[in-house]
Amino acid sequence: MTSGEVRINNGVLWIDSEAYPLRTISHVGSRWIDPKPIKTAAVRKFILRALLCLMIAGIAGSASSALGLFVFLGGMALAVWRLALALKLQPLYGLVLNTAGVQHDAIWSMDQNEIGKLVEVITDAIGHPDTAQTIFNVNHVVGGDIIQQYGANNIGKQVGAGVKSH
Numbered sequence: 327m328t329s330g331e332v333r334i335n336n337g338v339l340w341i342d343s344e345a346y347p348l349r350t351i352s353h354v355g356s357r358w359i360d361p362k363p364i365k366t367a368a369v370r371k372f373i374l375r376a377l378l379c380l381m382i383a384g385i386a387g388s389a390s391s392a393l394g395l396f397v398f399l400g401g402m403a404l405a406v407w408r409l410a411l412a413l414k415l416q417p418l419y420g421l422v423l424n425t426a427g428v429q430h431d432a433i434w435s436m437d438q439n440e441i442g443k444l445v446e447v448i449t450d451a452i453g454h455p456d457t458a459q460t461i462f463n464v465n466h467v468v469g470g471d472i473i474q475q476y477g478a479n480n481i482g483k484q485v486g487a488g489v490k491s492h
Contacts, residue, residue: 330433330467332444334451334460339423341432346423348455353424354448356441357431361415368412375405418468421445437466 333340337348379401387394419441421432435441447462 330464332433332447332462332464334448334457336459337455339448339451341421344432346425346430346432348452350425351423351448351452352426353422354445354452355422356438356445357420357422358438359418359420361417364415365412368409372405372409375408376402379405421448423448433464434468435464435466436468437464440464440466 330342331340334348339346339348339351379398382401383394383398385394386397416436417438418434418436419438420434421441421444423430423432433441433444444462444464447460451457451460
C-alpha cells in the first residue's frame with residue numbers, strides 16, 4: 327500500500343502523472359469492488375482442496391504412513407495459506423472520472439472516506455475552476471493492474487489503472 331497525491335492547479339486535475347483538464351470532466355463518482363464473492367469461492371475451493379488432499383494422503387499412506395502424513399500436512403498447509411490470503415481481502419473504492427464519454431478509474435483506495443472526500447473536492451473544483459491550488463493526499467492507495475472480464479470467456483487487462491507505486 328502506498329500514498330498518492332491528487333492536485334488541482336490552473337484548471338487541471340493531476341493524479342500522479344495523469345492530467346485531466348477540469349473543463350473536460352463530465353462526471354465524477356465512485357465505485358467499489360466487493361470481495362465477498364472471492365471469499366465465498368475461496369471457501370469452496372478450500373473444502374475441495376482439503377478433500378483432495380485427504381484422498382491423496384490416504385493413497386500415499388497406504389504405501390507409508392509417514393508419507394501419507396507428510397502429504398496431508400503439506401497439502402493442508404498450502405490450502406490454509408491460500409484460504410487465509412483470500413479471507414484477508416478488503417473492499418476497494420475507486421474514483422471514477424468521465425471525460426469525453428470515456429470512463430477512467432483514476433485512483434483506488436482501501437478507504438471509502440478518502441474517495442468520497444476526493445469526489446467532493448473535485449466536484450467543487452469543477453464548479454469553481456479559478457480557486458487556489460488544492461493538494462489532497464490519499465494514504466490508502468492500492469496500486470497494480472486492474473483485470474476485468476466481460477462475457478463468459480473474454481478477459482481484458484487494463485494496465486496501470488490508478489496511481490502507480492513510487
